Amino acid sequence: MDEFDFINKLKSSCHFHQDVKVGIGDDAAVYKTSEHTHQVVCVDTMVEGVHFLKHVSTPEEIGYKALAVNISDIAAMGAIPLYYLVSIAIPSSWKEQELLNLYQGMKELANEYEMDLLGGDTVSTADKLVVTVTVIGEVNANVQTLRSNARDGDIVFVTGNVGxxxxxxxxxxxxxxLNNKSHKEYLIQRHKRPTPRVKEGQFIAKLERASLNDISDGLASELNEISEASQLGITINEADLPISEALLELGTSHELNKWVLFGGEDFELVGTTSQESWEKLRNECEDQSISVTKIGTVTSDHSSVRMVTKDHNTITLEKSGYNHFKR
Ligand SMILES: Nc1ncnc2c1ncn2[C@@H]1O[C@H](COP(=O)(O)OP(=O)(O)OP(=O)(O)O)[C@@H](O)[C@H]1O
Ligand SMILES: Cc1ncc(C[n+]2csc(CCOP(=O)(O)O)c2C)c(N)n1
Ligand SMILES: [Mg+2]
Ligand SMILES: [Mg+2]
Ligand SMILES: [Mg+2]
Incomplete structure (x- = not known):
């Protein structure tokens, strides 16, 4: 079974409610709530052993990340987060204090965005902890930063660093x-406590048009989603990819590509916009010390994602990042 084929089979061609603006197929669903604003909702699950390990992450870190990955999907819709709900399936290996600490980790991030916990569900499970977070947000009614919004000639950009x-x-x-302690700590923190790019999403939402996706499964996978949804090709340049000093110190070039292109969980935003809007975005981000990098272009001459390597070869980037069931 393939995760993405399975999801495609769940899509329906129409909705009972006309107010549904975006259904299955993007980072979050969007439905109309008033003339000026729409609501945005998403849900992501984290499973012990699949998304986190108890012996390497604290309950606070696990809670923080469970909320962060959902806020990231809200950011990818150009929306702001408002509320969250938490469903938790608890095995006997987790003590009450650890669970309260997990909620404290969520609260820490929720406080930053002034988000309210509205409810959830509590059940037991045999073996591994499962935490499912739903986030509800709000977006300006005329904003649609959809994966399907790319156009021929667009600039492809990414926030922050990847890998x-x-x-x-x-x-x-x-x-x-890695011997360099501060570099090691930086990389580990980027894994445990990703920063959802809400502010960046807000800048991108102000552009006339942009496609946008957040990086959960890996840069190559997310670019393929934009390419598929927009039915256009994407070519990126290896030399332009934003890679942190810490990662450069750690990786040989083979490992680097594995982490940068296929690793996932960066929770940066990757998207495309017109040349004109890109100039605007770049200038605004520069003024605000926000990191955004041009990494490629959208093309109509093919429908795949390709990368021009540092030694000037063009290779195809398959949608082979993180795929549940295909590991
Ligand atoms: N089991 C499911 N039932 C209904 N819709 C689903 C299901 N799984 C995923 N979807 C929908 O499919 C689309 C893509 O989901 P996916 O989980 O790949 O995106 P994402 O949340 O941005 O990525 P990730 O989960 O890797 O962070 C979304 O619209 C999501 O709501
Ligand atoms: C112990 C452990 N092993 C592997 C990984 C890597 N990982 C797990 S899920 C995922 C994709 C995003 O999840 P989803 O698609 O469900 O949103 C990635 C990259 C991890 N975090 N912890
Ligand atoms: Mg997403
Ligand atoms: Mg998801
Ligand atoms: Mg995924």
């Missing part, structure tokens, strides 16, 4: 080592 999170995980799992 840090999966390198941080490799360090946590002791698959690799």
């Amino acid at each position: 840090d999170s999966s390198a941080g995980l490799a360090l946590l799992l002791e698959h690799v080592t």
Whole structure:
């Protein structure tokens, strides 16, 4: 089974309610609530052993990340987060204080965005902790930063750096080592405490048109989603990819590509916009010391994602990042 094929089979061609503006197929669903604003809702689950390990992350860190990954989907819709609900399936290996600490980790991030916890559900489970967070947000009615919004000739951009999170995980799992303590800590923090790019999403939402996706499954996978949804090709340049000093120190070029292109969980925003809007975005972000980098262009001559390597070869980037069931 393939995760994405399965999801495609769940899509319906019409909705009972006309107010549904975006259904299955983007980072969050959007439905009309008033003339000027629409509501945005998303849900993501984290499973012990799949998304986190109890012996490498604290309950606070696990809670923080469970909320952060959902706020990231809200950011990818150009929306702001308002409310959250938490469903938790608890095995006997988790003590009450650990669970309260997990909620404290969520609260810490929720306070930053002034988000209210509205409810949830509590059940038992045999073995592993499962935490499912739903976030509800709000977006200006005329904003649609959809994956399907790319156009021929667009600039492809990404916020922040890519690859840090999966390198941080490799360090946590002791698959690799790094002597520089501050670089090591930086990469691990990027894995455990990703920053949802809400402010960046707000800047992008002000552009005339932009496609947008957040990086959960890996840069190559997210670019393929934009390419598929927009039915256009994307070409990125390896030399332009924003890579942190810490990651450069850690990786040989083979490992670097694995982390940067296919690693995932960076929770940066990747998108496309017109050349004119890109100039505007770049200037605004520069004024605000926000990191955004041009990494490629959208093309109509093919429908795949390609990368021009540093030695000037063009390779196809398959949608082969993180895929539940295909590992
Ligand atoms: N089991 C499901 N039932 C109904 N819709 C689903 C299901 N799983 C995913 N979707 C929908 O499919 C679309 C893509 O989901 P996906 O989880 O790949 O996106 P994402 O949340 O941005 O990525 P990630 O989960 O990797 O962070 C979304 O609209 C999502 O709501
Ligand atoms: C112990 C452990 N092993 C592997 C990973 C890596 N990982 C898990 S899920 C995922 C994609 C995003 O999740 P989803 O698609 O469900 O939103 C990635 C990159 C991890 N975080 N912890
Ligand atoms: Mg997403
Ligand atoms: Mg999801
Ligand atoms: Mg995923």
